[in-house]
């Protein structure tokens with residue numbers, strides 16, 4: 001990319017598992033990178049499940065603001081050509097709902113594009129949304145997609161299968177000696193590595209395909225993934241199945257206490273029931289990933 005044509009990208013969600021890889025992927029492809037964050041410090045700390053710590057050389061500009069409060073975002077889009085967002089709730093404990101974060105925060109970004117020179121919006125939703133549209137998280141993501149379709153922006157939607165960061169939970173349980181599965185775990189999936197998926201995001205920004213599904217190189221069941229984790233840690237397979245009816249009952253109870261955690265519990269239960277298989281765009285295998293977690297774990301012992 002020659003100097004006068006360098007494109008400027010804003011990365012929202014830069015402290016997250018996928019966002020950190022996305023910052024690096026855009027930077028390595030020659031973009032000028034601004035990140036939006038509510039916590040400067042977290043950018044430079046490693047995230048859970050191998051998300052990298054960013055370095056000063058990965059970022060050209062840091063904008064500290066609260067995406068849920070547009071009045072803190074004045075000037076955010078100045079000079080920006082492309083907006084990328086993987087803002088959403090995974091493990092946050094803010095007491096906010098998917099509607100408030102996964103939808104409204106991304107809607108705020110779309111609105112900010114209106115009076116700017118932003119030409120493209122790259123949004124990370126989910127693979128197979130139609131199969132799980134009853135879930136609050138899916139509805140929030142798909143409202144963003146629908147708003148993008150109705151906007152004048154040249155948008156792209158990346159639709160990933162499960163992330164390796166979620167598979168990391170299977171590794172952690174195996175390392176402790178027992179895994180818990182919700183239901184028998186016979187549903188099929190091909191989760192994808194964060195680094196591989198970030199490359200797909202940049203390719204999607206640069207390509208003509210408007211909506212891109214992306215999975216990893218191995219199709220396996222939840223149970224097979226759990227068993228693989230035991231093999232990598234070198235422990236006998238011990239899996240306890242929590243019946244779906246029991247999990248649903250607990251989710252209902254949790255939902256009475258907290259909408260956020262009730263919705264999250266329903267998402268986890270449904271993800272354990274429904275197949276999530278997409279085109280194999282990642283190359284890192286789940287075995288490679290578990291082995292890297294195991295190596296890091298062994299060093300810390």
Ligand SMILES: NC(=O)c1ccc[n+]([C@@H]2O[C@H](COP(=O)([O-])OP(=O)(O)OC[C@H]3O[C@@H](n4cnc5c(N)ncnc54)[C@H](OP(=O)(O)O)[C@@H]3O)[C@@H](O)[C@H]2O)c1
Pocket residue numbers: 012013014015016017018019038039042066067068086087088089090091092094096101102124125126127159160161162163165166
């Ligand atoms: N995990 C999967 O299997 C999967 C599959 C398909 C799609 N997705 C979607 O992919 C997206 C990214 O996932 P991820 O694993 O990278 O998530 P993540 O690690 O939790 O990162 C989410 C990002 O959103 C930001 N965020 C969340 N709540 C916020 C709030 N109230 N105010 C400001 N910022 C907030 C986080 O900032 P802080 O660090 O400050 O909290 C972080 O930068 C999500 O929308 C998720 O639904 C996930």
